[in-house]
Amino acid sequence: MTYQDDPFKANFDSLEEFADRISDLLQCPITIEDANHRLIAYSAHDDYTDPARTATIISRRVPEKVINSLWKKGVIPALLSSMEPVRVETISEVGLGNRVAVSIWKNNEVIGFIWALEADRTLSKDDMELLKKAAKAAKNKVLQLYMRKNKREERVQEFFWKLLTGHITANEEIKENFAMMQIPTAPLFSVLIFRFASDITNDIEKQISYILQTTQQIHVLLYTVDRHDFILLAAPKSTLQPLHELNQFIISFGTKMKERFHVNSIKSSFGGIYETYEHIEKSYKEALTVLAIKEKFPEQTSTIYSYQQLGIYQFFDLLLEKKRQGEFINSSLLKLQAYDEKHHTNLVETFEVFFDHDSNVNETAKALNIHANTLSYRLKRIAEIGEINLHDINQKVKLYIDIKLAKYEALH
Amino acid sequence: MTYQDDPFKANFDSLEEFADRISDLLQCPITIEDANHRLIAYSAHDDYTDPARTATIISRRVPEKVINSLWKKGVIPALLSSMEPVRVETISEVGLGNRVAVSIWKNNEVIGFIWALEADRTLSKDDMELLKKAAKAAKNKVLQLYMRKNKREERVQEFFWKLLTGHITANEEIKENFAMMQIPTAPLFSVLIFRFASDITNDIEKQISYILQTTQQIHVLLYTVDRHDFILLAAPKSTLQPLHELNQFIISFGTKMKERFHVNSIKSSFGGIYETYEHIEKSYKEALTVLAIKEKFPEQTSTIYSYQQLGIYQFFDLLLEKKRQGEFINSSLLKLQAYDEKHHTNLVETFEVFFDHDSNVNETAKALNIHANTLSYRLKRIAEIGEINLHDINQKVKLYIDIKLAKYEALH
DNA sequence: CCTCATTTTGTGGATTTCCACAAAATTAAT
DNA sequence: ATTAATTTTGTGGAAATCCACAAAATGAGG
Numbered sequence: 078m079t080y081q082d083d084p085f086k087a088n089f090d091s092l093e094e095f096a097d098r099i100s101d102l103l104q105c106p107i108t109i110e111d112a113n114h115r116l117i118a119y120s121a122h123d124d125y126t127d128p129a130r131t132a133t134i135i136s137r138r139v140p141e142k143v144i145n146s147l148w149k150k151g152v153i154p155a156l157l158s159s160m161e162p163v164r165v166e167t168i169s170e171v172g173l174g175n176r177v178a179v180s181i182w183k184n185n186e187v188i189g190f191i192w193a194l195e196a197d198r199t200l201s202k203d204d205m206e207l208l209k210k211a212a213k214a215a216k217n218k219v220l221q222l223y224m225r226k227n228k229r230e231e232r233v234q235e236f237f238w239k240l241l242t243g244h245i246t247a248n249e250e251i252k253e254n255f256a257m258m259q260i261p262t263a264p265l266f267s268v269l270i271f272r273f274a275s276d277i278t279n280d281i282e283k284q285i286s287y288i289l290q291t292t293q294q295i296h297v298l299l300y301t302v303d304r305h306d307f308i309l310l311a312a313p314k315s316t317l318q319p320l321h322e323l324n325q326f327i328i329s330f331g332t333k334m335k336e337r338f339h340v341n342s343i344k345s346s347f348g349g350i351y352e353t354y355e356h357i358e359k360s361y362k363e364a365l366t367v368l369a370i371k372e373k374f375p376e377q378t379s380t381i382y383s384y385q386q387l388g389i390y391q392f393f394d395l396l397l398e399k400k401r402q403g404e405f406i407n408s409s410l411l412k413l414q415a416y417d418e419k420h421h422t423n424l425v426e427t428f429e430v431f432f433d434h435d436s437n438v439n440e441t442a443k444a445l446n447i448h449a450n451t452l453s454y455r456l457k458r459i460a461e462i463g464e465i466n467l468h469d470i471n472q473k474v475k476l477y478i479d480i481k482l483a484k485y486e487a488l489h
Numbered sequence: 490m491t492y493q494d495d496p497f498k499a500n501f502d503s504l505e506e507f508a509d510r511i512s513d514l515l516q517c518p519i520t521i522e523d524a525n526h527r528l529i530a531y532s533a534h535d536d537y538t539d540p541a542r543t544a545t546i547i548s549r550r551v552p553e554k555v556i557n558s559l560w561k562k563g564v565i566p567a568l569l570s571s572m573e574p575v576r577v578e579t580i581s582e583v584g585l586g587n588r589v590a591v592s593i594w595k596n597n598e599v600i601g602f603i604w605a606l607e608a609d610r611t612l613s614k615d616d617m618e619l620l621k622k623a624a625k626a627a628k629n630k631v632l633q634l635y636m637r638k639n640k641r642e643e644r645v646q647e648f649f650w651k652l653l654t655g656h657i658t659a660n661e662e663i664k665e666n667f668a669m670m671q672i673p674t675a676p677l678f679s680v681l682i683f684r685f686a687s688d689i690t691n692d693i694e695k696q697i698s699y700i701l702q703t704t705q706q707i708h709v710l711l712y713t714v715d716r717h718d719f720i721l722l723a724a725p726k727s728t729l730q731p732l733h734e735l736n737q738f739i740i741s742f743g744t745k746m747k748e749r750f751h752v753n754s755i756k757s758s759f760g761g762i763y764e765t766y767e768h769i770e771k772s773y774k775e776a777l778t779v780l781a782i783k784e785k786f787p788e789q790t791s792t793i794y795s796y797q798q799l800g801i802y803q804f805f806d807l808l809l810e811k812k813r814q815g816e817f818i819n820s821s822l823l824k825l826q827a828y829d830e831k832h833h834t835n836l837v838e839t840f841e842v843f844f845d846h847d848s849n850v851n852e853t854a855k856a857l858n859i860h861a862n863t864l865s866y867r868l869k870r871i872a873e874i875g876e877i878n879l880h881d882i883n884q885k886v887k888l889y890i891d892i893k894l895a896k897y898e899a900l901h
Numbered sequence: 902c903c904t905c906a907t908t909t910t911g912t913g914g915a916t917t918t919c920c921a922c923a924a925a926a927t928t929a930a931t
Numbered sequence: 932a933t934t935a936a937t938t939t940t941g942t943g944g945a946a947a948t949c950c951a952c953a954a955a956a957t958g959a960g961g
Contacts, residue, residue, distance in 0.1 A: 320820070320876050349818060377883070388883035389890070391817060396804060405803060406761060408732070435882045436848070438948065448910050464732050470847045471789070471800035474886050478801070850918065860940050
């Protein structure tokens, strides 16, 4: 089979036309994606496509499990590091048939991919060369999309910041803007923050953006960057367990950043989950509060990401203020502290850990490295010395809060 | 034995002299008390006195257990209702030997008592008559004491109000006043309030004052009346378990008011227990807070009298304010409430009662009149529907507080 | 160093909790 | 009225908690 020198020198009106042209030449279905695996174009009239391609076209993006599996097999890393086409063997778990892929480059950066599904025939060496040429030819078309998107991005960013800082409060106005910028609406949303150890570089931003675009756990409505913080407005897919979904997303995001880009130590949080847009600022502030509290209680809050789950820590700032004014003097706590001080005991810590572990004897004993009976003896002493009834949940909760508050205050 | 018509017509310099005179005439030890069983005078040179009299003289007041027992035997009620002498048989439990008592009257009011201990001899009918005359003769002397005390009282009252309202804040100044008015000092003190169903009449005030003067559970430093409220500054006897002592006092005060004067439905409270006088106003405010909270949570706080033991309710006003501003939206609670509403279930109440009962399965089941397994089933549902981890004490406490807060808000 | 009070660890048994499973009762919806 | 889902109650056994008692370890003070 022979082709003319550059079969793509003709001008194409659209990328669809371009995809059809490649498909004609190679005799196999073609899909073109951007750097974030969103579908840009695909060839029509194909007889056979595998489930992965079908799903990609339907949802206009590559299914996340497919992306995950391509990362694990090393396909995407290969495409990101070289301009050469890569062949992918069938991965039946995710419905992926044999295919060949090549990356589209602009300077030193990958801005998209072309996939050729080996439906009826296997591509030859020449075919591969052709694909490579196609990738080069696609560059400008893809770039145009990219630039157009960037311009839109800027306007959207500005809008997002206005929302975060409460500069737009009228619900009508917010809705208008959402519609104008073609941001999808959602019944529930929350503001998420990923806080990095250092300022977020363009490079990192792209990596994050990549993961966000490819994830399908949540809907990303808006995002922006503020020094260490990557801030996004996200919507859970279902309204049934929004908390759980956002939590899962945050965890998997952390894992992916670590696995794929070796970015460690990201602190994540999200604020309240709300229905109306006026609450975006509130949700953002709450997400910031979560990070602040996590800073101060790293152990207790290590598995907490949401404002919801902050629980009693939600009102610690408020209580601390009052405490500073001399309120809430807890004589039980004072007595226990005095006793600990004088006799080098650990009554306060014992109570705190016991409560932390939901009053579970075994767990607490293990956590404190003491015998269960030692714990029970200490609890008896705590009741005596602190003049506190250990069956009175009210007194216990107050003591617990006061202990935490004292710690919080110490860290001011 | 015969006496001249009025053996007491001579003028006596002091009540001590007067007591000696009676003692001479009746040939037995004499003690004179005011209406509150404080020792006013006693005859000297007596050979025999019983333990009760000794204790009275030493502590300058009749021991409380003796007063209690005299009430129970009906002696004091008899003395309060008639001018006739009353004979008291030995009450060995409290070290009281045989004796005769008579009350001292001014108009329709008892202002004191004279006690004649039948040490060597039993008083005859004539002796009793003599005692009655002595009581009449004592009237003016006792009254003088009474009046002098009243004048002092007024100044003291004014001072107390200044303390309660924070109009004297300098510790030095407070100390000076305490010394000047001969109010005993104490290392620890608290402000107590007894709130009556209606305004406190002079009559009730006297009854209260009587109980306060005769109690020896605590030291009463100052007291005053404000409409429904009887307010006092009290000091616990020991510094070890001040909370417990004040609690005990409040309970026994209520019992006595009920038993002796049939005064029901007193609401009592006390504020923080402090060391420095500047905190009197604070303690007073706290005592008022306790009463306010008891008003709103009668069941939960029925056994609570102190600000200390208010526990989490201490900061409910604070939290309520924030809640009104839209903070602390607890989606778990919202979901549970919605579920309850829709399916006519009791998940919120179940959780609340369970927590109220210190997470004790049996007690809770009993309180709710359900099977223990029903409770466990409901808890499982609560965890599911509320998206809450029942082993996470933080989430649980938050939910609990939010439930109580919602109730509190409902009662605004 | 010794002594005494306090704290820790150990043992065993009564009691309670937890959990899985199943049957009965109740409720909502067609 | 029938069905299906949810809720309540019951049973039994494993696991955990509680409690009393005792022996060992620790530590402060004379």
